[in-house]
Amino acid sequence: MSDMMNVSSNPHIRSKVSTDKIMLCVVLALLPAAGFGVWNFGLNALWQILLTIAACVISEALYELFMKKKLTIFDFSAVVTGLLLALNMPPAAPLWLGPMGGVFAIIVVKMLFGGLGQNFMNPALAARCFLLISFPGIMTNFECDAYTGATPLATLKAGGSVNVLNMIIGRTSGTIGETSMIAIVAGACILLLLGIIDLKIPGSYIITFVIFYGLFGGHGFNSYYISAELAGGGLMLGAFFMATDYVTRPVTKLGQIVFGVILGILTGIFRIFGASSEGVSYAIIIGNMLVPLITRFTAPKPFGRGGERI
Amino acid sequence: MAKHSFTGGIHPYDGKELSKDKPIKDIYPKGKMVYPVSQHIGAPASPIVAKGDHVLRGQRIAEAAGFVSSHIYSTVSGTVEAIEPRRTVTGDMVLSIIIDNDGEYREVDYDVCDEIDIDNMSKEDILKRIQDAGIVGMGGAGFPTHVKLSPKEPDRIDYCIANCAECEPYLTSDYRRMIEQPQMLIEGLKCVLRLFDNAKGILAVEDNKPDCIAKLKALTKNEPRILVKTLKTKYPQGAERQLIFATTRRAINSSMLPADAGCVVNNVDTLCAIYNAVWNGKPLMERIVTVTGDAIKEPQNYRVCIGMSYSELIEAAGGYKTEPEKIVSGGPMMGFALFNTDVPTTKTASALLALSKDEVARYTPTACINCGMCLEVCPGRVMPKALAECAEHGDYERFEKLNGMECCECGCCSYVCPAKRQLTQSIKSARKIVLANKKKAGK
Numbered sequence: 001m002s003d004m005m006n007v008s009s010n011p012h013i014r015s016k017v018s019t020d021k022i023m024l025c026v027v028l029a030l031l032p033a034a035g036f037g038v039w040n041f042g043l044n045a046l047w048q049i050l051l052t053i054a055a056c057v058i059s060e061a062l063y064e065l066f067m068k069k070k071l072t073i074f075d076f077s078a079v080v081t082g083l084l085l086a087l088n089m090p091p092a093a094p095l096w097l098g099p100m101g102g103v104f105a106i107i108v109v110k111m112l113f114g115g116l117g118q119n120f121m122n123p124a125l126a127a128r129c130f131l132l133i134s135f136p137g138i139m140t141n142f143e144c145d146a147y148t149g150a151t152p153l154a155t156l157k158a159g160g161s162v163n164v165l166n167m168i169i170g171r172t173s174g175t176i177g178e179t180s181m182i183a184i185v186a187g188a189c190i191l192l193l194l195g196i197i198d199l200k201i202p203g204s205y206i207i208t209f210v211i212f213y214g215l216f217g218g219h220g221f222n223s224y225y226i227s228a229e230l231a232g233g234g235l236m237l238g239a240f241f242m243a244t245d246y247v248t249r250p251v252t253k254l255g256q257i258v259f260g261v262i263l264g265i266l267t268g269i270f271r272i273f274g275a276s277s278e279g280v281s282y283a284i285i286i287g288n289m290l291v292p293l294i295t296r297f298t299a300p301k302p303f304g305r306g307g308e309r310i
Numbered sequence: 311m312a313k314h315s316f317t318g319g320i321h322p323y324d325g326k327e328l329s330k331d332k333p334i335k336d337i338y339p340k341g342k343m344v345y346p347v348s349q350h351i352g353a354p355a356s357p358i359v360a361k362g363d364h365v366l367r368g369q370r371i372a373e374a375a376g377f378v379s380s381h382i383y384s385t386v387s388g389t390v391e392a393i394e395p396r397r398t399v400t401g402d403m404v405l406s407i408i409i410d411n412d413g414e415y416r417e418v419d420y421d422v423c424d425e426i427d428i429d430n431m432s433k434e435d436i437l438k439r440i441q442d443a444g445i446v447g448m449g450g451a452g453f454p455t456h457v458k459l460s461p462k463e464p465d466r467i468d469y470c471i472a473n474c475a476e477c478e479p480y481l482t483s484d485y486r487r488m489i490e491q492p493q494m495l496i497e498g499l500k501c502v503l504r505l506f507d508n509a510k511g512i513l514a515v516e517d518n519k520p521d522c523i524a525k526l527k528a529l530t531k532n533e534p535r536i537l538v539k540t541l542k543t544k545y546p547q548g549a550e551r552q553l554i555f556a557t558t559r560r561a562i563n564s565s566m567l568p569a570d571a572g573c574v575v576n577n578v579d580t581l582c583a584i585y586n587a588v589w590n591g592k593p594l595m596e597r598i599v600t601v602t603g604d605a606i607k608e609p610q611n612y613r614v615c616i617g618m619s620y621s622e623l624i625e626a627a628g629g630y631k632t633e634p635e636k637i638v639s640g641g642p643m644m645g646f647a648l649f650n651t652d653v654p655t656t657k658t659a660s661a662l663l664a665l666s667k668d669e670v671a672r673y674t675p676t677a678c679i680n681c682g683m684c685l686e687v688c689p690g691r692v693m694p695k696a697l698a699e700c701a702e703h704g705d706y707e708r709f710e711k712l713n714g715m716e717c718c719e720c721g722c723c724s725y726v727c728p729a730k731r732q733l734t735q736s737i738k739s740a741r742k743i744v745l746a747n748k749k750k751a752g753k
Contacts, residue, residue, distance in 0.1 A: 004649045004650060005634070005635070005636060005637050005647070005648060005649045005650065005651075006635055006636045006647065006649075006668045006670075006671050007401070007647040007648070007649045008636075008647055008668075008670045008671070008735075009647075009732065009734065009735035009738060010642075010643060010644050010645060010646070010647075010719070010721050010724075010734060011642060011643040011644070011721030011722075011724050011725050011734060012636060012638050012642045012643075012645065012647060012663075012665065012668075012669070012670060013322055013323070013479070013642045013643070013669055013725060014669045014670065014673060014724070014725060014727075014730060015320070015322070015725055015726050015728075017683075017726070017728045018673075018728045018729075018730065019676055019677075019679055019728045019729050021728070022679075022681070022728055072676070072677070075676065077679075115677060116676075116677045116679060117677040117678045117679050117680055117729075118677070246679045246680045246681045246682070247679055247680045248680075249680075251680060251681075251682035251685050251693070251695070252682075252685065299693065299712075300685070300691050300692070300693065301691065302563065302690055302691045302692050302713040302716040303316075303317075303551060303552075303555075303561060303563065303689060303690045303691045303716065304551060304561045304562045304563025304564065304566065304716065305563050305713070305716070307691035308316065308317065308555055308561040308691065309317070309561075
């Protein structure tokens with residue numbers, strides 16, 4: 001047997017989709033929101049984004065170097081985490097805060113649990129909640145050069161009035177990437193068209209939230225309040241980019257709908273009955289923790305045992 | 311018309327344009343012929359010739375060892391040179407009969423029938439002729455056809471399905487058969503229908519072969535018992551359980567047989583072999599093999615004498631255009647990778663595929679990101695990621711609990727995995743271990 005050929009188990013062909021390509025698409029889809037944030041809030045936002053991403057990538061690389069593990073920064077998942085976290089930062093936050101959250105996201109939430117695919121919470125959101133608890137003053141201060149005063153949702157909760165059109169465009173105060181509904185949805189459309197995400201989670205999440213808000217929000221199904229609640233805060237960014245995070249959502253179709261419904265209810269509870277006007281981040285990380293349970297109870301039935309018609 | 315299909319599946323590059331317009335060519339082997347005694351599921355056949363014997367083309371050289379087994383015939387005339395273990399496509403060493411081809415192709419006399427004989431033939435006679443011909447499922451599984459055609463209650467068979475899907479990428483052997491010899495296929499199906507009084511025949515063709523569909527529809531216009539059904543083009547549309555579901559909406563699990571759903575499924579080449587056996591009394595000696603791939607100079611469809619070496623086929627197709635990194639017997643999704651082409655073609659060899667790039671070797675598996683694509687494409691509706699994890703941890707109890715035995719090893723999960731994990735491979739090996747353990751426990 002002189003010239004031996006490569007032998008491997010079937011199949012012998014592979015699709016062109018790979019982890020790094022998926023992650024790059026997510027980065028691409030987040031660029032409209034990030035770009036709008038920089039335009040809306042100024043250069044400090046740009047530095048916050050770049051430094052947070054750098055902190056995430058470098059901490060992942062250093063961790064792997066120290067632990068003598070294979071370098072995985074080229075799958076771009078750390079870039080996605082850094083970008084998402086930065087988009088959740090207040091625009092005027094000091095520039096050390098984002099990177100600090102980034103290190104927490106990568107080292108504590110992701111790498112200590114085994115790296116990509118093993119974390120049970122969305123690293124960016126867990127880091128945001130960590131910062132919210134540790135630095136509540138900075139993290140809830142949305143005053144910056146461009147805007148003074150509270151976020152639209154806080155204004156609404158306090159009984160004030162808001163300009164819904166400005167909220168949809170994004171010309172309001174808020175975190176760097178959450179204000180523009182248009183930019184976020186435009187980015188989400190890229191992911192939807194590429195088939196990287198589908199509407200099961202965002203759809204059931206948003207619909208459930210609207211119904212819950214209509215029933216318990218105290219304003220009925222009033223279009224002014226509902227559109228303000230949809231466009232304001234982190235709902236759009238959360239529903240399309242964070243609740244859909246592959247690692248921390250259920251894999252089954254039914255489970256994804258259940259997950260979306262749970263997130264919708266939790267967000268409604270936090271926004272209506274909570275002390276803060278926001279609740280998306282907490283809703284999603286609590287939802288993340290329910291994922292193993294949801295997956296378990298929604299496991300598909302095999303073909304020939306009742307599962308062939310789904 | 312609504313297209314018939316199933317849930318899941320993939321759409322890989324199909325590569326069929328390389329060979330689909332190449333008419334079937336006869337090819338006569340020059341070198342030594344190798345006949346493994348196990349080319350089917352069931353007991354290996356026992357050789358009935360000895361070293362030095364002279365054999366004719368069409369002469370039985372190994373006898374089926376029991377009911378679930380199959381005869382082997384010589385496809386050339388010549389002298390038995392040796393009976394010894396030889397390497398086969400799966401890499402196993404299998405006892406084989408080696409015949410030195412004298413190149414004269416002297417044949418035995420066949421018991422040819424005319425129409426009247428056929429009409430008078432009893433069911434038992436038809437089955438006997440199929441069994442005597444050594445016919446097995448030529449789509450790849452190699453299950454003895456006479457066993458398939460002898461269910462416990464033949465009256466409860468409602469459908470005899472001709473699997474004309476040819477869903478494997480690159481393969482065009484069935485396509486060429488349907489274009490060039492559709493009548494043979496239909497007659498073969500009619501022979502099968504003779505065995506089942508209450509059954510209808512279904513020719514199930516994927517919609518990427520509209521010319522075949524038109525041809526078969528025209529030819530079966532006056533056949534009240536045969537209908538042509540159009541399937542959605544998707545891999546693995548031709549997998550037995552998926553095909554039965556697509557055409558009849560009946561679903562069977564891994565512990566059931568097609569007969570439990572009132573179905574009998576045979577592929578194109580098998581039905582043609584049945585025709586040859588019933589009408590011409592000819593044993594199974596030939597099959598169509600597609601020699602293709604981007605590394606082959608002139609992709610072709612050959613009518614091959616079973617037992618000839620793959621090396622000869624490559625030579626006939628003009629050799630390599632570029633150095634191949636991988637050679638596969640069968641299609642790219644379910645075929646066997648060969649480490650050397652010096653192995654014989656068998657009853658189940660549908661193609662020889664030479665790929666200039668080995669995609670599998672190029673990718674390193676990385677961490678699972680839980681994207682759920684494997685679940686989405688799995689035609690068995692199981693959770694490949696979870697099964698592969700059980701397999702890697704050696705947790706076979708949980709593997710079975712998660713319905714690991716429902717996997718049909720079609721390869722869709724490995725194909726789509728963005729992390730390039732070897733899901734099919736892990737699940738396959740776990741299935742083997744579970745089956746072996748069960749066998750051990752049973753004894």
